[in-house]
Structures are given as structure tokens and as C-alpha cells.
Amino acid sequence: MSVGATFTGSTPEEVAAFLADQRHQLKPFRRVVVAPDRTRVVDVNRNEVVFHGVTYGHPLLEAVLRGAGASFDPANFHTPPIGQQTREFGCTARYPWAHDRIL
Helix, strand or coil, rough: CCCEECCCCCHHHHHHHHHHHHHHHCEEEEEEEEECCCCEEEEEEEEEEEEEEECCCCCHHHHHHHHHCCCCCCCCCCCCCCCCCEEEEEECCCCCCCHHHHH
């Protein structure tokens, strides 16, 4: 894995702009890994974008998950799983096959 970029902003708008910029430079996002010290957004080639300090209970965690297209339950995404330090959220495809043909 290689670190593509590290986020240094502090607002949800900066998270959205940062992820939009990284989306053009990386392949499609595959998963979001939340650890006790940071959050990583990993693409299909295992390149990653790192958010140091954004972890469980941080106000920017929801913006990172939404910006990456992760599937998560808004009621309990801030709690780590029992007996584990990290939690992974899978990312959905932004544009599924034949999305333009649905009427």
C-alpha cells in the first residue's frame, strides 16, 4: 500500500473537496478503514488516503464515509466493534453498469 495523500483540513466541506480531488487521481474507492488513531480510504489498487486523528466519535468521520461512498448505519458507525480495534466499511459503486439506461 502506498499513501496517496494526507488530509490536513478541518471542515466537512474540505473533506468533500479533498476526496473529490483524490477521486480523480486514484482508482475507485474500495473500503474505509477506521482505526483508533486514523481513518484510511483505500482504492482498488491499495493506494490510500489518510485522515490522521479522524476516528470513532470525531465529527468529520461521517463526512469521510459519505465522501468515499461507504455503506454504513448512521445510528452506530461511531462505535467500534466489540473486541476489535478497527472497523471496515465497504464502498459502493458510484455509477453501476447501465445506470444511464434506466428510465
